[in-house]
Amino acid sequence: MAAPMDVSGENVRKFIKQGAEAKVYAENFYGRPCISKERFSKGYRHPTLDKSLTLQRLKAEIRAMSKCRNLGIPVPTLYFVDTSTSTFYMEEIVNSQTVRDYIVSIQTSDPDGAMQKLSPLAEKIGKILSKMHCGKVIHGDLTTSNMLLRGDPSDLDIVLIDFGLSFSEGLAEDKGVDLYVFERALLSTHPNTEELFKVVIEAYKKENVKESADAISKLDEVRMRGRKRTMVG
Amino acid sequence: MDFKVTHHLYPNFSITLALYKDVTNMEALRQCVMKGEFEATLLKPSMICDPFIVLTAANRAVYLDKTNKMTTKNVHSEVLYCLSPTKNITDSFRKFGVGDKDNSVFIVLLNDLDGAKMEFIKSKIEGCQISIDEVSNFKDETQVKKIYKVTDLEVNTCSLSDVIVSRVASKEFLTV
Ligand SMILES: Nc1ncnc2c1ncn2[C@@H]1O[C@H](COP(=O)(O)OP(=O)(O)OP(=O)(O)O)[C@@H](O)[C@H]1O
Numbered sequence: 561m562a563a564p565m566d567v568s569g570e571n572v573r574k575f576i577k578q579g580a581e582a583k584v585y586a587e588n589f590y591g592r593p594c595i596s597k598e599r600f601s602k603g604y605r606h607p608t609l610d611k612s613l614t615l616q617r618l619k620a621e622i623r624a625m626s627k628c629r630n631l632g633i634p635v636p637t638l639y640f641v642d643t644s645t646s647t648f649y650m651e652e653i654v655n656s657q658t659v660r661d662y663i664v665s666i667q668t669s670d671p672d673g674a675m676q677k678l679s680p681l682a683e684k685i686g687k688i689l690s691k692m693h694c695g696k697v698i699h700g701d702l703t704t705s706n707m708l709l710r711g712d713p714s715d716l717d718i719v720l721i722d723f724g725l726s727f728s729e730g731l732a733e734d735k736g737v738d739l740y741v742f743e744r745a746l747l748s749t750h751p752n753t754e755e756l757f758k759v760v761i762e763a764y765k766k767e768n769v770k771e772s773a774d775a776i777s778k779l780d781e782v783r784m785r786g787r788k789r790t791m792v793g
Numbered sequence: 794m795d796f797k798v799t800h801h802l803y804p805n806f807s808i809t810l811a812l813y814k815d816v817t818n819m820e821a822l823r824q825c826v827m828k829g830e831f832e833a834t835l836l837k838p839s840m841i842c843d844p845f846i847v848l849t850a851a852n853r854a855v856y857l858d859k860t861n862k863m864t865t866k867n868v869h870s871e872v873l874y875c876l877s878p879t880k881n882i883t884d885s886f887r888k889f890g891v892g893d894k895d896n897s898v899f900i901v902l903l904n905d906l907d908g909a910k911m912e913f914i915k916s917k918i919e920g921c922q923i924s925i926d927e928v929s930n931f932k933d934e935t936q937v938k939k940i941y942k943v944t945d946l947e948v949n950t951c952s953l954s955d956v957i958v959s960r961v962a963s964k965e966f967l968t969v
């Protein structure tokens with residue numbers, strides 16, 4: 561166990577970032593490095609409605625993380641939930657970088673070899689998303705910033721985070737939209753990743769041929785709708 | 794040899810952990826707690842994989858006390874309840890509470906900043922204090938996995954101890 565802390569010792573909270581719905585801090589939880597995420601209220605919403613929405617989000621996030629653990633998908637260990645401030649405390653994934661930063665660094669250092677170098681990572685992502693969807697978890701905000709790569713990147717040890725928009729659903733439609741959100745996020749954050757997304761989808765299929773077929777045809781449908789919308793708008 | 798920290802949210806509240814082996818008067822100790830001679834949580838060391846799990850439960854128990862959301866009658870019994878995966882209080886005590894015939898005990902004492910209460914408890918124990926980290930030598934892993942319903946899939950991604958830490962921290966949000 562980590563060294564005992566001084567009884568009078570104070571926890572130092574370090575601000576990391578402010579998202580659209582939450583503030584993220586780094587701190588120490590009884591000797592362990594910890595990330596705390598505090599969902600704040602939205603001024604424009606009715607206070608009572610706001611409180612219940614915030615609580616719902618918090619619960620959804622805790623439940624989805626727990627479900628992922630059950631499915632064998634790595635997520636941070638949960639330390640504490642404080643509903644009175646809509647804050648939860650989790651393990652800080654130390655020695656990690658976001659998949660986003662990793663892709664950027666590879667694309668910068670080796671533009672020509674990037675596709676080949678990133679292929680195993682894309683495969684691993686496809687496999688994880690397939691497992692997650694088979695377990696009826698829809699992430700809701702799949703981006704390369706919400707995936708951490710722990711340790712040596714070649715270990716492909718991906719940890720999923722940020723389940724604030726997640727829900728439990730087995731419908732192919734929801735899975736298709738989840739994949740579409742990821743495709744948009746990937747392509748808009750990282751140039752020339754169309755082929756990489758294809759690798760994700762191939763691995764997604766391969767992991768569970770039976771269940772993935774419907775989700776992927778929904779993805780195609782959603783893409784069409786998306787395209788129509790952009791043509792009209 | 795005690796391990797003492799202050800609560801993460803309430804620095805005026807301490808959490809003290811201590812482990813004893815070769816205890817010869819467990820029945821008397823349990824009686825002391827039941828009669829209210831002193832307040833403490835007396836846990837069965839075989840159910841504890843890692844002291845951090847107990848800390849997670851104690852952290853939560855103090856929080857529930859402070860926010861008036863306890864399920865049991867006092868904060869020390871709440872620690873035990875928080876540690877247990879079930880919502881059945883009697884069952885939680887049977888599984889996680891020390892038994893009269895046990896000869897080792899993991900003690901949790903809350904709200905003892907000056908250490909006076911711990912001194913008193915120690916004067917009542919006939920046994921040998923050891924480091925809390927040694928609790929892993931007592932663990933009955935098969936039983937722990939069974940009671941928390943831990944699957945092989947889960948322990949593939951992190952340690953058994955971390956699986957249980959997450960379970961304890963998310964207890965009220967999981968439908969069992
Ligand atoms: N458990 C963790 N370990 C290490 N870093 C983390 C952890 N959780 C979050 N982070 C870091 O903090 C960032 C923001 O976290 P998160 O995505 O959960 O918050 P958010 O407010 O929802 O962000 P956004 O609005 O950008 O989606 C992550 O991209 C990551 O870099």
Ligand SMILES: [Mg+2]
Pocket residue numbers: 705706722
């Ligand atoms: Mg995020």
